[in-house]
Amino acid sequence: MGGEEFLPTDEWIEVDGKRIKMRRGMKVSDLMEDLGISPQTHIAIVNGRPAPEDYPLKAKDVVEFLMFTVHKELGGDQH
Amino acid sequence: MRRPCDRCGEREAVVRIESLNESICDECLSTRIWRRVKPILDEEIQTGDVIASALSGGKDSSLTLYYLWKYKKESNKDFEVFAVTIDEGTCYRAESISKAKELTSRLGVKHKIVKMSEIFAFSIPQVQVLLSKSKIKRDLCTYCGVFRRQALNIVAREKGATKVATGHNLDDMVQTLFMNLIRGDMSAMARLFSKSRSTEKLIPRIRPLAKVPEKEVTVQALLLGIPAHFGKCPLVSGMRVRVRRFLDRLEQENPGFKERAFNFIEKIVKQAIPELTYHFELKYCKLCGEPTTQELCKVCQFKQELEAEVLSTTD
Numbered sequence: 244m245g246g247e248e249f250l251p252t253d254e255w256i257e258v259d260g261k262r263i264k265m266r267r268g269m270k271v272s273d274l275m276e277d278l279g280i281s282p283q284t285h286i287a288i289v290n291g292r293p294a295p296e297d298y299p300l301k302a303k304d305v306v307e308f309l310m311f312t313v314h315k316e317l318g319g320d321q322h
Numbered sequence: 323m324r325r326p327c328d329r330c331g332e333r334e335a336v337v338r339i340e341s342l343n344e345s346i347c348d349e350c351l352s353t354r355i356w357r358r359v360k361p362i363l364d365e366e367i368q369t370g371d372v373i374a375s376a377l378s379g380g381k382d383s384s385l386t387l388y389y390l391w392k393y394k395k396e397s398n399k400d401f402e403v404f405a406v407t408i409d410e411g412t413c414y415r416a417e418s419i420s421k422a423k424e425l426t427s428r429l430g431v432k433h434k435i436v437k438m439s440e441i442f443a444f445s446i447p448q449v450q451v452l453l454s455k456s457k458i459k460r461d462l463c464t465y466c467g468v469f470r471r472q473a474l475n476i477v478a479r480e481k482g483a484t485k486v487a488t489g490h491n492l493d494d495m496v497q498t499l500f501m502n503l504i505r506g507d508m509s510a511m512a513r514l515f516s517k518s519r520s521t522e523k524l525i526p527r528i529r530p531l532a533k534v535p536e537k538e539v540t541v542q543a544l545l546l547g548i549p550a551h552f553g554k555c556p557l558v559s560g561m562r563v564r565v566r567r568f569l570d571r572l573e574q575e576n577p578g579f580k581e582r583a584f585n586f587i588e589k590i591v592k593q594a595i596p597e598l599t600y601h602f603e604l605k606y607c608k609l610c611g612e613p614t615t616q617e618l619c620k621v622c623q624f625k626q627e628l629e630a631e632v633l634s635t636t637d
Contacts, residue, residue: 282338283570286540289324293541295338295345298325309552311381311540312493312566 254302265300272296274306284312337541341578348545355542358533359389366485366528369399374483374525376474377405377426377433379418381543382489384425384550386530390487391429404432404481408473410466411438411445418551425549434477441473442621449628450557456631461560468620472612478525490529493536493566496580499587500565509615515591521604524613535580 255262258274266273271287271294287294288307300306324334327347335345339354346354367373375387390403405426409415419435426433439445449465478486495514502511517526531539543550573579606612607619614620 281570281574282340282537283574286337286537288544292324292334293336293544295325295335296340297338297345298335309540309544310554311536311552312554312570 256300256303257305259307265302269300270296271298271300271306274300275308278308280308285310336545337538339538341581351538351542351545355534355538356389359530360393362528362530362532363389363393363397366530367393367397367399367401369401371399371401371484372482373401373403373485373487373528374474374478374481375403375405375431375487376489377407377422378415378489379407379420379422379425379551380489381540381548381550381552382491382494382531382536384421384489384548385539385543385546386487386489387425387429387431388546388548389530391431404434404483406474406477406481406486407433407435408470408477409435409437410470411447412555412557414553414555414557417553421549421551428549434481436473436477438469438473441476442469442625444628446557452628452631456628458627458631462557463560463562465624466557468624472619472621475523475525476612479523483525486525486527488527488529489531491531491534491536491539492580492584493569495529495532496569496584497562497565499584500569501561504561504565511587511591512595515588516595521613523606523611524604533581533584 254265256265256274257263258278271289272282275282275285275287275296282296285308287296287298288309289298289300289304291305325345327333327335327350328344329346329350333347333349336348337351338345373390375383375390377383377387387403387405393399394401394403405422407419407422409419422435423433425431437445439448446462446466446469449469450462453460453462453465474486498514499511502508502514540552569580604613604615605617607614607622608617609622610619612619612621616623618626
């Protein structure tokens with residue numbers, strides 16, 4: 244990240260119910276990095292639809308993150 | 323359009339497939355997943371089969387049931403599908419059971435819900451209390467997995483099932499491979515890839531989502547509007563969690579690593595299986611008569627350990 248295109252704007256997006264200022268050219272992956280959220284464990288839902296990490300965010304987008312990793316024991320199929 | 327699909331360019335992209343450097347739309351994702359699921363169903367399901375689909379109400383088992391239902395509708399094979407839910411008694415399960423009921427009702431699939439305590443005389447929360455007071459180092463998830471697996475086999479057998487379908491996805495499979503590697507458990511590794519043999523008491527298992535990454539399962543379940551519980555078990559702990567984090571880091575740095583690792587290990591193990599099969603000759607538990615690879619099944623071993631703990635704490 245960095246450079247002029249990432250300067251903060253007066254525009255905002257809503258993330259998990261909170262308004263945050265966005266930067267120009269910001270993608271879902273940038274937001275995930277800022278928030279310390281891994282694409283290995285979470286997917287982004289933007290305006291109610293799943294969105295890829297390279298989705299370019301727009302002002303007033305409503306973003307939620309859904310953790311998808313659960314835990315299932317195969318346990319080597321112990322009998 | 324928000325961001326077009328890299329494959330068809332016609333619809334908006336919904337998921338990023340980092341290993342392919344592509345973001346794809348709902349229809350391209352459906353096609354990609356079905357191409358991985360259908361060959362497994364083609365190979366594993368025969369006319370006359372009765373499939374017990376293990377349904378926790380989570381996204382993986384719910385999508386598995388949906389695919390079995392779709393396959394039954396679209397293939398020319400005449401087979402039956404019903405759903406089985408094992409209720410371990412955790413508070414977490416209540417919500418997922420309500421989702422499971424909603425799905426089976428929507429699909430018109432018969433649904434059997436059985437409490438674990440009805441089969442083994444105790445629930446997972448009771449095991450958790452015992453473990454917290456004991457010196458046993460084993461994770462609660464190990465007990466839950468072993469008890470659920472046997473309960474599922476018992477219920478499926480009693481209901482006349484010829485196969486049990488589970489919702490294990492690619493991530494689950496790779497985690498298990500690496501856990502077996504860490505433990506040096508060749509026998510478990512071989513069992514994972516060998517075709518389940520049907521015996522009088524052991525119902526063979528199939529894993530329709532074994533080649534589908536968990537992220538894609540999640541997005542597909544959401545897009546199909548499948549009622550599913552997306553929560554995480556609050557009791558989760560143990561080696562699998564550490565292995566998952568390790569594998570996630572590797573996947574992040576080397577996109578497609580999990581799939582390549584799975585295919586690589588599968589190839590090697592399948593070639594070695596004839597040599598390994600003698601390691602897991604099936605026997606019957608001396609105490610309960612359930613199928614096992616040892617003298618006592620894991621459930622009876624664990625029950626004995628827990629009962630000994632109860633006695634030692636009441637002394």
